[in-house]
Amino acid sequence: MPATASGGARAEEAASTPSDSSSAPFCMGTRPEELAARLTAGGPGGVSGPGGGGGRGEGGEGEHERVLALREIKNQIIGNRTKKLLYLRLGAVPAVVAALAEPGASPTVLVQAAAAAGSFACGVDDGARAVLAAGAVGHLTRLLAHPDDKVVDACARALRMIYQSKQAPMLDVNNEKNMDFLLSLLDSENENVTELAANIISYSCDDNTEQLALCGAGVPQKLVSLFGGSMNLRDACLESMTAVIRNNWEVASRFASMDHGKAFRSIVGLMHDRSPRTRLLACLCLIALGHASPCHFPDRQIKTKLILVLLELIEEPGHVGDEAPLALTTLIKDSVELQKQAFSTNAVAKLSNHLLANTLETRRAVTILLALAELCSKQEESRSQLMSGQVSTLILDALKHDCADIRVAACSCLKNISRSSKVLSAGRLSCDTVIAPLVQLLYDSSTSVQIAALGAICNIAVNLTPRKSVLLHSGVVSQLVHLSKSMDPALRLKSVLALRNIMFLMKPKDKDLILKELTVSTLSSLICDSEHSVQEQTLALVQNLLDGYVDSVNYVIGEDGMVINAISRQLNSASATGVCIQGMLVLANMAAGDELNKEAVMDVTVPHRADRMKPSFVVNFLQSKDKQLRVATLWCILNLIYPNSDSSSTRVARFQNAGVISQVKNMINDPCLDCKLRVRMVLEHCLDNAVSGFM
Amino acid sequence: MPVRVVDTATPSSQPSSGQDANAVQPSPPSCSLLTAGRCFAGTQNVSSLQKDEAWKVNVRIHGCDMEQGYLCGTMEALNVPLADTPVVTFWEGEIVDAKNYTFFTGKWEASAEDDVRHWSKFSSFTPLLSQIEADGGKSVDLSNYPFIFMRWKEQYFVNVGVDCGLTIAGFYYVCFSCSDGSISGFYYDPNSSPFQKLELKCTNEKQSGFTFSSYELQ
Numbered sequence: 001m002p003a004t005a006s007g008g009a010r011a012e013e014a015a016s017t018p019s020d021s022s023s024a025p026f027c028m029g030t031r032p033e034e035l036a037a038r039l040t041a042g043g044p045g046g047v048s049g050p051g052g053g054g055g056r057g058e059g060g061e062g063e064h065e066r067v068l069a070l071r072e073i074k075n076q077i078i079g080n081r082t083k084k085l086l087y088l089r090l091g092a093v094p095a096v097v098a099a100l101a102e103p104g105a106s107p108t109v110l111v112q113a114a115a116a117a118g119s120f121a122c123g124v125d126d127g128a129r130a131v132l133a134a135g136a137v138g139h140l141t142r143l144l145a146h147p148d149d150k151v152v153d154a155c156a157r158a159l160r161m162i163y164q165s166k167q168a169p170m171l172d173v174n175n176e177k178n179m180d181f182l183l184s185l186l187d188s189e190n191e192n193v194t195e196l197a198a199n200i201i202s203y204s205c206d207d208n209t210e211q212l213a214l215c216g217a218g219v220p221q222k223l224v225s226l227f228g229g230s231m232n233l234r235d236a237c238l239e240s241m242t243a244v245i246r247n248n249w250e251v252a253s254r255f256a257s258m259d260h261g262k263a264f265r266s267i268v269g270l271m272h273d274r275s276p277r278t279r280l281l282a283c284l285c286l287i288a289l290g291h292a293s294p295c296h297f298p299d300r301q302i303k304t305k306l307i308l309v310l311l312e313l314i315e316e317p318g319h320v321g322d323e324a325p326l327a328l329t330t331l332i333k334d335s336v337e338l339q340k341q342a343f344s345t346n347a348v349a350k351l352s353n354h355l356l357a358n359t360l361e362t363r364r365a366v367t368i369l370l371a372l373a374e375l376c377s378k379q380e381e382s383r384s385q386l387m388s389g390q391v392s393t394l395i396l397d398a399l400k401h402d403c404a405d406i407r408v409a410a411c412s413c414l415k416n417i418s419r420s421s422k423v424l425s426a427g428r429l430s431c432d433t434v435i436a437p438l439v440q441l442l443y444d445s446s447t448s449v450q451i452a453a454l455g456a457i458c459n460i461a462v463n464l465t466p467r468k469s470v471l472l473h474s475g476v477v478s479q480l481v482h483l484s485k486s487m488d489p490a491l492r493l494k495s496v497l498a499l500r501n502i503m504f505l506m507k508p509k510d511k512d513l514i515l516k517e518l519t520v521s522t523l524s525s526l527i528c529d530s531e532h533s534v535q536e537q538t539l540a541l542v543q544n545l546l547d548g549y550v551d552s553v554n555y556v557i558g559e560d561g562m563v564i565n566a567i568s569r570q571l572n573s574a575s576a577t578g579v580c581i582q583g584m585l586v587l588a589n590m591a592a593g594d595e596l597n598k599e600a601v602m603d604v605t606v607p608h609r610a611d612r613m614k615p616s617f618v619v620n621f622l623q624s625k626d627k628q629l630r631v632a633t634l635w636c637i638l639n640l641i642y643p644n645s646d647s648s649s650t651r652v653a654r655f656q657n658a659g660v661i662s663q664v665k666n667m668i669n670d671p672c673l674d675c676k677l678r679v680r681m682v683l684e685h686c687l688d689n690a691v692s693g694f695m
Numbered sequence: 696m697p698v699r700v701v702d703t704a705t706p707s708s709q710p711s712s713g714q715d716a717n718a719v720q721p722s723p724p725s726c727s728l729l730t731a732g733r734c735f736a737g738t739q740n741v742s743s744l745q746k747d748e749a750w751k752v753n754v755r756i757h758g759c760d761m762e763q764g765y766l767c768g769t770m771e772a773l774n775v776p777l778a779d780t781p782v783v784t785f786w787e788g789e790i791v792d793a794k795n796y797t798f799f800t801g802k803w804e805a806s807a808e809d810d811v812r813h814w815s816k817f818s819s820f821t822p823l824l825s826q827i828e829a830d831g832g833k834s835v836d837l838s839n840y841p842f843i844f845m846r847w848k849e850q851y852f853v854n855v856g857v858d859c860g861l862t863i864a865g866f867y868y869v870c871f872s873c874s875d876g877s878i879s880g881f882y883y884d885p886n887s888s889p890f891q892k893l894e895l896k897c898t899n900e901k902q903s904g905f906t907f908s909s910y911e912l913q
Contacts, residue, residue: 419912421731421758421767425785455913462910464757466783466853497911504910505732540909547732547908585907592904631727639904673724673839677874 030072032083036090039069063106070099070112077119084124093120093127097134100143107148114140114151118158121165128165137162137169144185144193156192163196163203171204173213186222191233194226198236205243214244215251224263231275238270238281242288252292264289268302271309276316280324283310287331300341306331307342311350314368322363325351325371332374339379348375348382352391362403369398369409376416383417387428399437404446411441411452418459427465435460435474442479447488454483454494461501472502472510481517489531496526496537503544511545511552520559527566532576539567539582546589553593556586557600568604571617577626584621584632591639595647598640602651605636606658615659622663627672634678637664641685649689661686724838725761728876728897732756732908735878737895739772743888750774754878754895764795766845769853777860783853784863791837791844798823798832800846803866804885813868813881814844816890820870845869847880862886867893 073092077083087093099105099113117136120127136158143155162168171178185197201219205211214220223237223244245252256264267289270282283306290297297303310331313324328347332338355368372391375382386392398410418429429435438460441453457476463469476498483495499518503511515523526538542563545552556563571583591601605618621633637655641648655661664683670676735754742748751773759766766788773781789796799810811827814820819842826835837843849863865884872878876897881890899905 415913421912422787425757425767425769458911458913462912494913497913501910504908537911540911544908544910547906550902585909588904589906592899592902592906594903635727635905635907642904673841673873674727677841678727680874 030076032073032076032086032090032092035069035073035076036087036092036095039066039073039095040091063109066099067106067108067112070096070109070116074112074116074119077116081124084120084127088120088124088126088130093117093130094134096120097131097136097139100136100139107146107151110143110146110148110151111154114143114154114158118154118161121158121167122161125165125167128162128167131162132167132169141181144196149190152190153192156190156196160192160196160199163199168203170206171200173201173204173210179213179217183217183219183222186219186226191229194229195233195236198223198226198233198240201240202236202243205240208248211244211246211248211251215254220244220251220255220258220263224258224266227266227270231278234270234273235275235278235281238267238278238285241267242281242285245285245292246288247292249293252289253296256289256293256296264296268305271305276313276320279309280313280320280327283313283324283327283331287327290331303331303338304341304345307338307345307347311345311347314351314354322367325364325367329367329371329374334377336378339375339377339382342375343379343382343385348372348385349389351375352386352389355391355394362406365398365401366403366405366409369395369406369413373409373412373416376413377419380420380422383420383423386413387417387423396433396437399441404444404449407441407444407446407449408452411438411449411456414438414456415452415459418456421462421464424459424462425464427463427467429460430463430465430467430470432470432474435471435476439471439474439476439479442476442483447491450483451490451494454491454498458494458498458501461498462504463502463506469502469506469510472506472513477502477514477517481522484518484522484526489534492526492529492534493531493537496534496541500537500541500544503541505548506544508549508552511549515545515552515555520555520562523555524562524566527563527570532579535570535575536578536582539570539579539586542567543582543585543589546586546593550593550597553590553597553600556590557597564600564604571604574617574620577624577629580617580621580624581626581629581632584629584636588632588636588639591636598647598651601636601640602654605640606654606660618655618660619658619663622660622667627670627675630667630670630672630675631678634664634675634682637682638678638685641682641689644685644688648685652686652689724840724843724873726843726871726873726876727907728873728905729759729766729843729871730756730907731758731910733876734898735876735895736898737878737893739880739882739894740892741888742891752893752895761790761792764790764792766790770847770849775861778855780854782855782859782861784849785851785853786847786849786867788845788847788869791832791846793832793835793837796846798827798835798844800866803848803883805866805883809883810868813883813890816868816881817842817844817870817879819872820844841873843871843873845871869893 073087073096077087096113096116099109100117102109105113117131117140121131121136140155140159140162144152146152146155171182173179173182182197182200185193185200188194188197201214205214220241223241226237227234245255258264267282267285270278271286273279273282286297286302286306290303307328310324310328314321316324328342332342351368351372355365355372358364372386376386395410395413398406401407401410414429414434417423423429438453438457441449442457444450444453457471461471463471480495480499483491484499486492486495499514503514506514523538523542527535527542529535529538542556545555556567567583567586570579574580575583587601587604590597606616618633618637621629624630637660640651641655652661664679667675667679668683670679733756737752738749739752740749753771753773754768756766756768758768767786768788769783769785771781771783775782791798798814799807811824814827815824823832823835826832846866847869848866852859852861852863855861862884865882865887867880867882869878869880878893878895880893880895882893897905
């Protein structure tokens with residue numbers, strides 16, 4: 001699944017050289033084996049004629065045959081992956097590239113060889129690798145200085161195709177010579193060459209230093225100056241500009257103020273260009289600018305225009321329509337304000353209608369579902385509208401789609417719809433039609449689908465309705481327990497989180513059922529998992545188990561104290577803060593039980609041991625910078641000394657001896673109000689326990 | 696909690712005019728006693744001139760987002776005379792934080808005077824009154840104040856139909872004490888008895904201490 005939207009690459013150029021349509025004469029075979037053999041056998045110097053003797057000069061028979069062979073190969077391979085692979089196996093690529101290297105090769109040969117090399121590199125990784133291995137980039141680059149414009153055009157086009165491949169080498173723009181070369185290309189009067197320069201920048205601009213180097217060399221100004229050229233050149237420059245700006249605050253802010261904002265306005269203007277692809281690329285450039293430097297992009301009107309243009313582009317066929325929803329997703333991601341704006345422009349309805357009205361090809365359905373998911377990530381109104389429309393049925397159908405990306409996107413929608421205590425309280429998702437297909441996806445062969453399904457299940461698992469949990473009786477618990485033992489940490493984390501959420505406010509009887517599946521042994525293993533996040537979620541699960549179910553403490557202290565020992569180890573080893581917070585809340589819940597429970601907690605927090613040198617972790621936690629850890633620790637202490645009784649007095653004395661009470665007294669002016677209030681409660685309880693003599 | 700229908704009052708749907716989303720103020724303190732899952736129990740006084748009456752009430756918090764000034768939960772009225780079973784309603788709350796919401800309601804048929812009259816019923820509001828009168832409460836810093844002021848608005852009946860003879864047209868002015876988790880509230884509905892008082896205490900559910908539970912949304 002793609003992470004960000006891109007403008008996409010142009011299709012392989014089918015009519016890139018003159019006379020392409022002419023076929024080989026009858027005297028030359030058109031079988032690939034024959035053509036490749038002739039080209040290879042000829043080696044440097046060209047294809048030998050039947051009478052022997054390689055022709056070198058323009059117009060010689062050998063030269064003529066070589067041109068015909070190159071042209072025929074090129075014509076056969078354009079847009080034909082099978083033929084490309086066949087010629088690769090036949091070893092044609094080195095021979096094609098060799099033609100480019102030959103001193104004195106005629107322009108006609110060079111044009112045909114360049115076109116064939118470019119075509120081999122287009123769309124086939126092995127082809128690109130072969131072309132690169134044969135040294136094509138060096139030869140083609142050298143030929144950009146050829147006096148014949150047709151050769152220059154052909155070489156620039158070939159290089160562009162090579163730079164569309166991920167196999168191409170990056171141009172190190174931090175190298176002065178490379179930068180000079182790039183600038184010389186940008187200064188060329190040949191649009192094919194300037195377009196190549198823009199493509200190289202898009203491809204090679206990878207980090208901050210490169211972006212700054214390009215900015216420092218005046219590349220953004222040059223790119224803007226080229227917007228007036230052909231549509232292809234303009235599009236390449238927009239893509240290039242996006243690459244230079246992306247995630248770079250400094251470059252983005254310099255660009256935004258460049259020419260008193262004229263450059264910025266020119267891109268805003270391109271949002272309304274006639275070409276849909278140009279409109280999409282202009283939107284992507286503005287989105288990159290807005291993300292890199294939000295302060296330079298405060299105009300609400302432009303943002304609204306962006307949303308409207310992208311929603312219009314969804315109606316476009318092909319790549320542009322496929323990518324427009326993804327661009328919208330990138331634009332509104334994590335922004336409540338923009339999600340509100342998108343909602344007010346009727347984005348949910350427009351996207352839903354498109355999804356409903358079309359027999360959608362895979363990519364479009366995925367990107368629209370992801371955009372709908374993002375619209376629902378923070379907006380209650382969007383969730384409500386999406387759930388009430390016909391599209392909700394379509395989302396449920398998408399959970400069963402053959403394409404894994406669609407299943408993932410549908411799960412994302414359900415996850416974000418259910419990311420709301422209001423929705424969960426209404427209980428509309430706690431029904432079999434939603435839960436059954438989601439649970440089925442936990443058995444999916446794709447891990448990414450399993451993780452996406454777990455995301456939705458984690459939310460829906462929070463049963464805030466008075467109705468009996470459908471989820472609990474869907475067989476989900478067994479599979480979650482199974483996944484909690486997975487080697488994949490993401491699967492472990494999400495499955496434990498789902499179990500934690502299922503456990504929230506559950507009846508004791510149902511908690512027992514879960515524990516029976518999970519087992520105390522697995523629980524203690526998960527508390528000591530290699531991942532802190534898994535440890536934290538497991539402890540939160542134990543916390544939910546204990547809340548409202550005093551007797552469940554037997555799971556924690558029973559079976560030779562496997563669970564309580566695991567918790568004790570984590571707390572004593574000063575684990576991650578989140579782990580410590582959840583661990584202390586588990587102890588607080590235990591400490592809210594009877595005397596036996598309280599004493600078990602005391603043995604963890606202030607153990608009777610010979611080693612008095614090591615201070616209790618409780619003191620360290622009270623000194624933590626994290627207020628949640630301080631609060632959790634204070635609640636644990638409070639519960640241990642509550643209510644007033646002889647045993648409570650003894651526990652106060654133990655805390656006093658361990659230096660805990662004096663640390664609590666130091667916190668009387670804690671900057672966190674919640675801490676301050678709990679400190680007061682602890683100290684009041686100490687007084688009530690009539691142990692003021694200790695203090 | 697629903698009250699008896701006196702008149703068919705419709706909640707105002709006019710946009711909030713009392714909110715100033717641009718004012719930058721620190722949020723009220725997060726309080727470990729005001730979290731999802733927490734339960735409260737107590738009474739609502741529904742006495743009229745003819746009769747003294749109080750209904751037992753249970754409240755459970757379902758969600759709380761201090762950053763957005765939002766919370767929600769359910770309210771269960773136990774001995775409602777007109778109902779065969781306890782009546783459960785779902786409510787949503789606005790936390791007064793001078794960022795998302797101010798002391799002025801600006802909707803639900805509550806005027807600024809109604810607001811001040813109700814808030815003033817809470818003794819913890821008294822120290823804030825002069826600032827509210829001076830600038831509408833824009834400069835009030837509640838980040839270290841041991842009370843959290845809220846409005847709770849019931850949205851729908853969970854377990855009975857709308858034709859149950861009860862209304863949820865009004866809303867509650869609520870004051871939560873961060874110290875002990877106690878809640879005081881006053882129900883406001885121009886068509887109901889004025890100043891019906893809600894009094895709730897944080898429940899320990901028979902445990903000797905406070906327990907905690909939590910969920911995490913993805």
